Amino acid sequence: MIETRNLTKEFNGLVAVDHISFSVKRGEIFGLLGPNGAGKTTTIRMLATLTRPTAGTATVGDYDIVKDDNEVRKLIGLVSEKIIMYDRLTAKENLWFFGRLYNIQKEVLNTRIDELLELVQLGKWKDVQVGTFSSGMRQRMNVIRALLNMPEVLLLDEPTLGLDPQSTVEVREFIKKINRENKMTIILTTHMMIEADLLCDRIGIIDHGKIAALDTSPHLKRRVSGADTTIFEFEIANLTTNMVSSIQSLECVGSASRDNATRIRVHAHGNNAFDIIIDTIRAEKGKINSVKNLEPTLEDVFLHITGHDVRDNADQKIPMKGHRRFMPRRRVR
Amino acid sequence: MGIRGLISQSLMVTWKDLMELFRNKMGLIMLVLMPIFMMSMVGFIYPSDTSISDVSIALVNDDEGHAGYPSASAMLVAALEQMSTDTGMMTITNASSFDEVRDMIQSGEIDGGIVISSNFTSSLIVGKQGIVTIVTDESNPQMSMSLQFALKEVFEQIGTWVAEQNVQLLSPTTINATNSLAIVKPYSVRTEGSVPGELSYFDFMAPGLMAMTVMMSVMTGLPAAISHEREVGTLDGMMVAPINRLTIILGKTLAQTARGLLQGTLILTLAVVLFGVTIHGSILLIFALLLLGVFSFVGLGVVITSFAKDQETAMMVMMTLMFPMMFLSGVFFPIQQMPWYMQDISRALPLTYAATALRKVMVLGANIGMITTELAVLIGFGAVMTTIAVPVFKRAMTK
Numbered sequence: 001m002i003e004t005r006n007l008t009k010e011f012n013g014l015v016a017v018d019h020i021s022f023s024v025k026r027g028e029i030f031g032l033l034g035p036n037g038a039g040k041t042t043t044i045r046m047l048a049t050l051t052r053p054t055a056g057t058a059t060v061g062d063y064d065i066v067k068d069d070n071e072v073r074k075l076i077g078l079v080s081e082k083i084i085m086y087d088r089l090t091a092k093e094n095l096w097f098f099g100r101l102y103n104i105q106k107e108v109l110n111t112r113i114d115e116l117l118e119l120v121q122l123g124k125w126k127d128v129q130v131g132t133f134s135s136g137m138r139q140r141m142n143v144i145r146a147l148l149n150m151p152e153v154l155l156l157d158e159p160t161l162g163l164d165p166q167s168t169v170e171v172r173e174f175i176k177k178i179n180r181e182n183k184m185t186i187i188l189t190t191h192m193m194i195e196a197d198l199l200c201d202r203i204g205i206i207d208h209g210k211i212a213a214l215d216t217s218p219h220l221k222r223r224v225s226g227a228d229t230t231i232f233e234f235e236i237a238n239l240t241t242n243m244v245s246s247i248q249s250l251e252c253v254g255s256a257s258r259d260n261a262t263r264i265r266v267h268a269h270g271n272n273a274f275d276i277i278i279d280t281i282r283a284e285k286g287k288i289n290s291v292k293n294l295e296p297t298l299e300d301v302f303l304h305i306t307g308h309d310v311r312d313n314a315d316q317k318i319p320m321k322g323h324r325r326f327m328p329r330r331r332v333r
Numbered sequence: 334m335g336i337r338g339l340i341s342q343s344l345m346v347t348w349k350d351l352m353e354l355f356r357n358k359m360g361l362i363m364l365v366l367m368p369i370f371m372m373s374m375v376g377f378i379y380p381s382d383t384s385i386s387d388v389s390i391a392l393v394n395d396d397e398g399h400a401g402y403p404s405a406s407a408m409l410v411a412a413l414e415q416m417s418t419d420t421g422m423m424t425i426t427n428a429s430s431f432d433e434v435r436d437m438i439q440s441g442e443i444d445g446g447i448v449i450s451s452n453f454t455s456s457l458i459v460g461k462q463g464i465v466t467i468v469t470d471e472s473n474p475q476m477s478m479s480l481q482f483a484l485k486e487v488f489e490q491i492g493t494w495v496a497e498q499n500v501q502l503l504s505p506t507t508i509n510a511t512n513s514l515a516i517v518k519p520y521s522v523r524t525e526g527s528v529p530g531e532l533s534y535f536d537f538m539a540p541g542l543m544a545m546t547v548m549m550s551v552m553t554g555l556p557a558a559i560s561h562e563r564e565v566g567t568l569d570g571m572m573v574a575p576i577n578r579l580t581i582i583l584g585k586t587l588a589q590t591a592r593g594l595l596q597g598t599l600i601l602t603l604a605v606v607l608f609g610v611t612i613h614g615s616i617l618l619i620f621a622l623l624l625l626g627v628f629s630f631v632g633l634g635v636v637i638t639s640f641a642k643d644q645e646t647a648m649m650v651m652m653t654l655m656f657p658m659m660f661l662s663g664v665f666f667p668i669q670q671m672p673w674y675m676q677d678i679s680r681a682l683p684l685t686y687a688a689t690a691l692r693k694v695m696v697l698g699a700n701i702g703m704i705t706t707e708l709a710v711l712i713g714f715g716a717v718m719t720t721i722a723v724p725v726f727k728r729a730m731t732k
Contacts (some may be wrong), residue, residue, distance in 0.1 A: 048573050073575040082566025086349065088356040093349075100345045101574035103338060129356070145570065 346584020
């Protein structure tokens, strides 16, 4: 459905996207995971025909994003990081305006607007100005705006950025639902590991404009652990330094790190590693409160592949919740 | 889709922009207040004629007289005092010397002074001219000019009157009160305008102000609106729709034009109702001219839009262009008052032509045949700018 070949974008000599190649199958949810500034948004904007690539090509549904840009536009819906809604227009007026830009017949558009509003439980807010909506409501509006033209491909740029936990869950559920029910192909960008893990069939890890790894979430995780590494987390009431160093010195332990006063995280190999570690702790008279068998997270994957933590640069741009509403509106008439 | 799609989608953009405008209460109030402020400010600050009132003048009478003759200066002073009580033009205080007058001007006590020379009477007796010096406050050139003008007029009149008396004495048989004036001043000059009625500064200013408001709304409103949408992100919503890129400018231009015309109409109404301006030409032609003005400025607006990446830059570019245009286009000051090089710059600005054409139509009642030069310039400028603007905009929109 979507194919990019060496897609590249430079801004004044700065390479934002560096020869990216990937393909997305019809009906798939594909995630671009990476810190801010990795090139996710630029990639999405190129696929949405809003930015022209400096080099390389991409096709959406067999249409070239540069040569057949208007054909591509008919196929796609874009949920941008910024909310594409006019505050002084009502929910219905907003959808009507954008719908008419797609030349949707008036009767068809009318029913579709009602359906979409119902779909995100905003039916009764139809005639209320969007400026008064909460950020969760605005984001839901932002998503259904992109669905007006019944796109085959939905491009989502950080769809849950700046939302409260409840709205985040709602939006994620909704994305899954439209993918399942409408067989819609979805590309989404995120810097949240959990989001990529929960939603995406395949994940492309993107860092410094390059795709560092591309696979399904389980496959990516296996890359870190290998087949026989397991991660345990012990909660020991009377954890001592001695205990930590004896665990560390065990043959079957790859690494052991003390997280806090009572918790220790152990990477172990081999079938009987668990028994050996338990015996060691008992021998030191440790009281084990709990044991967890941890799966490697995408964070571990990211660290393993790129050599740095996602948060290293992700922290630079933490959005204030609902920040848009406090932005001064300089509109000179 | 073709041309019909382009038009109907542009109208959607216009509808959306106007909805946003009319729901913005504060913005609407400003929209109405701005022309009112403009009109009253400019109208009341600039005096409608050159008369002055309540100017304080210090009078120094150094005249020593001439033995055996009546003092000529006393007569002059009496005439001055008579005039100031009659017209309220000035209040006269006495001072002792030229130096004192200078000190008083410097301390701001008075606006100017009159010094009658010591040999005033004796000069007249021996057949020479009597000398009167007018001292002005040069820190206030406008005032100084008016004062000089007014006082010269006063002395001219007094001088004429004295001359009349003198010629009557020369030959009492042939010259009398009825023909003495014709002998002293053989010419009388009268002024009459080409249209009847008294014209005020408003008649001069209103057409220019209208032209300016309407065109500025396109030139500044368009970049402001587009760069605002770009910053907020809503522009992307339009850009991802399968529409011709021109739809966006076309729609926005229509909205801005509507806004500009609304303000223009407001100015026109205010000018007629509040400031007594009479329109001598056709209203239809006035609006046609305003629309033409819009057309000639759209291109420029679009070019600014394409180059200004954010609203702040757009505002700055617009301010830089707006101020010279405002003052050089003869909206507030006649172009003819400017030095030649400024006049040349003025002739390069399209607003000049729009203002001139509009003034000709509104004040002088000109018809379309009399403003062909202005029309040609406006159409030409508009066509050239639009030709440049369209490809520039298309390129700027897909970076």
